[in-house]
Amino acid sequence: MGQKDISVRGGRELEGREQSHDLFIRPAVDIFETDEGLTLMADLPGVGKEDLNVDIEQGLLTVQAKAKTNLHAEPRQREFLPGHFYRQFQLAEIFDAERISAEMKNGVLTLHVPKSEAAKPRHIEITAS
């Protein structure tokens, strides 16, 4: 693709991306809820503990990571490119962001966000009078 194509199609946004030379990848996630809280699992292949950044601000959870590649030889066939993983989620207030825990294993990030005590379902015993 020539330089001309880029300027025609790109506009301001593409120019901004060009500067960073990075590719953003939206990781695949599983999110499920139990009575105890929310669990999020994200596929982050090639990401070690030190390359991962998880933060939460006013209920907005951001997962960012830099994937490394060990492959520096001439590529023959390519199905993926190394890049930045980036994805955000808005959490409801019933979750307790203070007690969030994270674990990284085999390129999968697992986050546990417990529900605040008040939001946990309670079983109510019915007594016959």
Add this chain to the structure above:
Amino acid sequence: MEMDILKEMESLRREIDSAFKGFGMGSFLEPSFLPGMGLKRFPQINVAQDKDNVYVEALVPGVEAKDLDLTVMRGVLSLTGERKEETGPQRTWHRRERGHGKFMRTVDLSCDVDADKIVAKFSNGVLLVTMPIQEKAKPKKISVKTH
């Protein structure tokens, strides 16, 4: 209580996730490894080569090394394995994109490799296989003499 759950589902849906979705770059640069295993090949594989080795890099997040199986036969590398699903108590799913199950991929190496010297490394969900090219399969330079 019911109201709370609805609100939570609604806010999850507001996920800001299209912001960086490879725009303007065409399908070649689509986000990798997404979404659902039925739609994309799993694992994704990059193949590279230099004068001594063929390299295969595969993205297998969430797979244990013991669940991976590699074989080389007649210049074809096959990778089989299984991504196991973690089971637990009653869950309500909000997103389910990762998928699980058995997989198999083959790579035509298009040259003879030294099967005894293959090295496979597995770290952070990425498998890197280094296969030395056999001496007889390497290109030979023939010098041209003039009289």
